[in-house]
Amino acid sequence: MNEKIGVVLLNLGGPDSLEAVEPFLYNLFVDPDIINFPGSFLFREWLAKLISSKRHPRIQEQYKQIGGKSPLKAHTLEQADLLEKKLNEKIPAKVYVAMRYWHPFTEEALDEIEIDGIKKVILLPLYPQYSKATTASSVKEWEKQLKLRGGLPKLETKLVEHYYDFPPYIDAFVERINQGLEKFPAEKRDSVHILFSAHGTPMKLVREGDPYSGQICETVTAVMQRGGWKQTYHLCFQSKVGPQKWLTPSTPKTIEELAARAVKNMLVVPIAFASDHLETLFEVGIEFRHLAKERGVEQFEVTLGLNDSDKFIGALAELVLNKAESFETKTASASN
Numbered sequence: 001m002n003e004k005i006g007v008v009l010l011n012l013g014g015p016d017s018l019e020a021v022e023p024f025l026y027n028l029f030v031d032p033d034i035i036n037f038p039g040s041f042l043f044r045e046w047l048a049k050l051i052s053s054k055r056h057p058r059i060q061e062q063y064k065q066i067g068g069k070s071p072l073k074a075h076t077l078e079q080a081d082l083l084e085k086k087l088n089e090k091i092p093a094k095v096y097v098a099m100r101y102w103h104p105f106t107e108e109a110l111d112e113i114e115i116d117g118i119k120k121v122i123l124l125p126l127y128p129q130y131s132k133a134t135t136a137s138s139v140k141e142w143e144k145q146l147k148l149r150g151g152l153p154k155l156e157t158k159l160v161e162h163y164y165d166f167p168p169y170i171d172a173f174v175e176r177i178n179q180g181l182e183k184f185p186a187e188k189r190d191s192v193h194i195l196f197s198a199h200g201t202p203m204k205l206v207r208e209g210d211p212y213s214g215q216i217c218e219t220v221t222a223v224m225q226r227g228g229w230k231q232t233y234h235l236c237f238q239s240k241v242g243p244q245k246w247l248t249p250s251t252p253k254t255i256e257e258l259a260a261r262a263v264k265n266m267l268v269v270p271i272a273f274a275s276d277h278l279e280t281l282f283e284v285g286i287e288f289r290h291l292a293k294e295r296g297v298e299q300f301e302v303t304l305g306l307n308d309s310d311k312f313i314g315a316l317a318e319l320v321l322n323k324a325e326s327f328e329t330k331t332a333s334a335s336n
Contacts, residue, residue, distance in 0.1 A: 002092065003092070003119065003120060004092040004093060004094055004116075004118060005091060005092070005093045005094075005118070005120050005121070005122060005320075005324055005327070006093070006094055006095075006096060006113050006116070006118035006120065006121040006122070007083065007084075007087065007093055007094070007095045007096070007121070007122050007124055007320050008095075008096045008097070008098050008109055008113075008121055008122070008123050008124065008142070009076060009079065009080055009083070009095065009096070009097050009098070009124055009125075009126055010098055010100070010123055010124065010125040010126060010127070010135070010138040010139070010142070011072065011076050011097065011098075011099050011100070011125075011126045011127075011138075011274075011275075012028075012072070012099065012100050012101055012134070013070075013072060013073065013099025013100055013101045013102035013103070013105075014069075014070025014071075014072035014073060014101075014102060014277055014278065015063065015069060015070050015102055016069050016070065016073055016102065016103065017068070017069050018060050018063060018064070018068055018069070020069075020102060021056045021059050021060045021063060022052050022053065022056035023052075023102075024101055024102045025048075025051065025052035025055055025056055025059065026048050026049060026052040027100075027101040027102065028048075028052075028101045029047065029048035029051045029052060030044060030045055030048035031100070031101070031137055032044065033132055033133050033136060033137040033140070034133060034137070059278075062278060062282045063278065063282075065282055065286060066278065066281040066282050066286075070102075070277050070278060071275070071276055071277060071281070072275055072276075072277040073099070073102075073103070073104075075275035075276065075277075075305070075307050075308075076097050076099070076126065076275065077097060078307075078308055079126070079274075079275070079307075079308065079312075079313065079316070080095040080096070080097050081095070082308060082313045083095050083313055083316050083317060083320070086313055086314065086317045087317055087320060087321070090317075090321060091321065091324060093320070094116060094118065096109040096112055096113060097109060098110075098138070098141075098142065100137060100138050100141060106138075106141045106142055106145045107145045107148075110145055110146065110149065110152070113152070113155075114149070114152060118155070119154050119155060119156060120155075120156050120158075120327050121155060121156070121157045121158070122157075122158050122159075122160065122320055122323050122324065123138075123139065123142060123157060123158070123159045123160065124160045124316060124319060124320060125138060125139075125159075125160065125161075125162075126274040126275070127162075127272075127274070128162060128163050128164045128166075128169060128215075128219065128272070128274065129162060129164045129211070129212050129215040129216055129219065129272060130161055130162040130164075130211055130212060130215065131201060131205070131210055131211070131212035132205060132208075132210050133201060133205065133210075133212075134212075135161065135162070139159060142157075156327070158323050158326060158327070160319050160320070160323055162211075162215060163315070163319055164215040164216070164218060164219045165215075165218050165219065165222050166315060166318075166319065167222075167226070168311065168314055168315035168318055169312065169315040170219070170222045170223055170226045171226065171311050171315070172306050172309045172311035172312040172315055173219075173223045173269070173271070173306070174223060174226050174227045175309065175311055176269070176303040176304055176305075176306065176309070177194065177223070177227055177229070177267070177269055177303055178227070179303065179304065180267045180269070180301050180302070180303040180304075181229075181231075181267060183267075183299075183301045184265055184267070184299060184301070188264075188265050188299070189231075190230065190231065191231075191263075191264070191265050192231050192265040192266065192267050193231065193232050193233070193234065193258055193263050193265065193266050193267070194229070194231050194232070194233040194234070194266075194267050194269060195233070195234050195236060195251065195254060195255070195258075195266055195267065195268045195269065196220045196223075196233065196234065196235045196236070196269050196271040197236055197237070197238050197251045197268050197269065197270050197271065197284060197288075198216045198235065198236075198237050198238070198247075198270075198271050198272040199237070199238060199239050199272045199273070199279065200237035200238060200239055200240050200246040200247040200250070201213065201246065201247055202242075202244050202245065202246055203244070203245045203246060203247065204244065206247065213247055216235070216271065216272060217235065219271060219272075220233070220235050220271060223269075223271070234249075234254055234258075235271075236249050236250060236251040236253075236254040237249070237250055237251060238250065238251040238252075238279065238283055238284070238288075239279050239283065251268075251284070251288060252287075252288060252291055255288060255291055255292050255295065255297070256291070256295055258297075259292065259295030259296050259297050260295070262296075263297065264296070264297060264298040264299065265297070265298065265299045266292060266297055266299070266300050266301070267301050267302075267303065268284050268288065268300070268301070268302045268303070269302075269303045270284060270302070270303070270305065273305060273306075274305070274306050274312070275305045275306065275307050276304070276305035276307060277305075280302065280305055284302050285302050288300075289302070
């Protein structure tokens with residue numbers, strides 16, 4: 001393939017300063033894929049403003065404890081750079097970043113694509129599992145921004161919908177877990193409980209057929225099989241917001257229950273995340289660690305995010321190359 005392909009990494013984004021926390025939260029809660037109940041369209045903007053104004057002081061304090069901003073932008077830009085270098089070993093490619101709720105926004109990525117004259121684009125979500133609240137929301141925003149500029153004539157777009165069970169992606173997690181287990185003394189490793197902690201979703205989404213929860217279960221099963229560990233493991237969910245029922249069991253409750261059973265060694269694996277950010281560094285690394293220590297857990301470790309993992313970047317490259325073949329197939333068919 002001689003024509004340069006554009007690859008767009010889709011991600012949620014995060015505030016790049018303490019001042020950005022409130023507008024970031026507003027952008028999050030004004031998204032109809034995040035707040036959606038009968039009649040919500042009538043006052044969604046008002047509700048988003050209310051929630052963000054009330055929550056941002058507490059969230060700012062959390063960001064202060066992990067460096068004063070989200071590291072998600074830096075991780076995603078680094079992933080884009082590493083992926084671009086790896087792809088260019090095989091095909092001409094340019095990688096862009098489109099964040100859903102903070103800079104660089106989708107329209108910023110499209111500006112660059114238009115300037116560069118890219119005609120073929122592969123959307124690659126940094127959400128391995130598909131959900132209406134993540135992948136679908138980012139794709140809707142892409143389509144909305146594309147429509148606003150007349151569709152960028154001749155721009156052909158393909159989506160990598162999910163890769164929750166893609167073996168190279170699974171291998172990246174196996175490597176991180178092995179690294180995490182090495183933090184425990186050899187004689188204690190067999191007694192370590194592995195806690196896979198995934199971002200929760202409201203049960204409403206599950207009842208509507210959202211595949212995320214089922215795909216998370218399949219990811220965990222694939223990781224455990226691939227790793228071949230004998231340790232006891234658990235799948236739990238974090239980051240609940242609001243009064244409605246969310247996926248269970250919750251990560252804090254699981255920690256408390258295991259501690260009550262005299263479990264002394266825990267390794268938490270943030271399984272639904274492609275990079276470290278507030279939910280891994282603060283929620284798991286600080287809040288849940290404090291809870292575990294309070295309840296008598298002697299060693300509590302958290303695996304490093306996939307971040308700049310060479311195995312993860314390699315998995316992303318394979319996904320792009322596989323999808324790029326469909327461009328070639330279509331071109332070949334058209335010329336026959």
